[in-house]
Amino acid sequence: MTDPHDDLGAPVPVRRPVRRVVSLVPSLTDAIAATCPEVLIAATDWCTHPPGLEVERVRGTKNPNVRRIVALAPDLVVCNQEENRRLDVERLRAAGIPVWVTRITTLDEAFTAMTNLFGTALAVELPAWLTEAQRIWSAPPPEPAVRAVIPIWRNPWMVVGRDTFTGDLARRLGLHLVHADRPDRYPTVPEAELTVDVDLAVLPDEPYVFTKTDGPEAFPGIPVALVAGRLLTWYGPSLVVARTELSAALGRTPAD
Template sequence: MATPRRIVSLVPSLTELVCWLGAGDALVGRTRFCDSPAELSGRVPEVGGTKDPDVGRIVALRPGLVLANREENRREDVEAIRASGTPVMVTDPCSVSEALAMIRGLGRTLGHSGRARQLIEETMDALHEPAPVCHLSVFVAVWKNPLMALGSATYGNDLIACAGGRNIFADLQRYPAVARAEVKRRSPGIILLPDEPYRFREVDAAEYSGIAPTRLVDGRMLWWYGPRLPHAIRALRTIFKEMEQI
C-alpha cells in the first residue's frame, strides 16, 4: 500500500496519534470530537461524529485511508465507506501490547516508522521503570445510568494491570452493566471516575466515596491509546501508590 497522502480519521485518539507521528498535514477530515491537537480546528474539516459520520462527504474528500475503530464507529458506516473503494483501517487494541503493535503498523503505513518506534520505546521505558509492589483493587466506572464497569478484554483493563492495579471486574468481559451493591461487595481499594465517555463529576465522586476512596480522572488517559500511553502508566502508578498509603 502506497503511503496515503489524504487521511480521514473517525477516531479522536487516532487523530491525535496521526499528528504526533508527523502525518498531520495529510489529514483532510476528522470527527467533531477530534479536538486534539487544538490546531486542527479550522484547518481540518469535520465529517460528522464517530457514530454518525457523513459517509458521502468522506468519500468526496477522496481519502487514501480512513481510520476507524471497532468500538467507536459503526460497522455499517465502515462498510459503506469500503464499498466506495476507499481503504479503511479498523483498529481494535484490547491490550497495551496490541496498542503498541497498532502504533508500529500505523507508523509504517504512514511512512513514519521512526516516530512510532520512539513512542513504543518511551512506553516500554515507562513499563520497565521500577514500580512499587501494588495490588490495589480498582473499580473503573464507564457509564452512570445504567452503571457500567470496565471489564476484561479491553485496553483500559490491561492499562490498569500494567500500572499495578487489579480490576475488580476483570472476570467480566468488555463493559458490563453492574449493580452498585456488587461494586460494594467486591470491596475496591479505589474507584476511578473518568470524564469520558460519561462525564462523571464531583457529585458522583461524593456518592461513591462511602464505598472507597474515589478519584475523578482524565478519561483520555484511560482510553486514548497513542502518545498518552507513557504518561498514563506513570500517572496511574502514582495514583495507586497514593491510595495504598491512605
C-alpha cells in the same frame, strides 16, 4: 506489490504516497497529528486532541458522514474495530475508499497497531513518542495489586471489565478490577454490588463526566481517584505521560 493487511487481516489497497487521511478515532487522530500532521485532512467531532486541530469535521465515530468522506477522496481512512461500525467501514470500502481498521484490546496490541499504522499503512518513520511509550510501560506493575473499580457510566452503573485496553492499562498500574470476572467487557453492575470488595474507585471524566460532586458520593468510606479519561483510554502520544500521571493520582509507584 501486494496490498498490506490491517489489524483484522483485511487487504487494504493503500494509495501511495499517502497524502490525504481521514481519521474516525480520537486516539488515532491524536497519534497521526503528532507524527505526520500534514496528511490529516478530516476527523470526527470527538477528536479533541491536539488542541487547536484545524481539519474538516465529519460527524461522530458511530455516525460519520460517509458521503462527505467519499467526496474528500482520501488516500486512507483509519478506524478501530471497537469504536467504529462495520457498516460504515463496508460503505466506505464499497465506494472505493481504502480503510485501515485497528484492533486494540491490550497495551501490547496498541503498540503493534501503531507500528503497523505508521510503518506499513502510512509508510512513515516510526515516531519517537511510540518508542518512549514502549519504554515507559515496560516497567512491571507495583505490588500488591489494589482491588479497584473503574466506572464509565452511572444510572445504570457500567464499569471496565475483561479484555479491554483500559483493563490492561489498569493491571499495569497495579490495579485488580473486581468486576473483570463478569462475562461482559463493560458489565452493568447493580449498585448493591458496585463496591463489594473494592478498595479504590477510579472515576474518569469520559465518557461519563465524573466530578468531585458527581460520583464520589457513591463510594462512602472508599478512596476515590478522579482521573483524566483520556489517559486511561487513548493509545496515542498520551501514553508517554499516562503512566506517571495516573500512578500519581492512584498513589501507585511503578516497580523498579
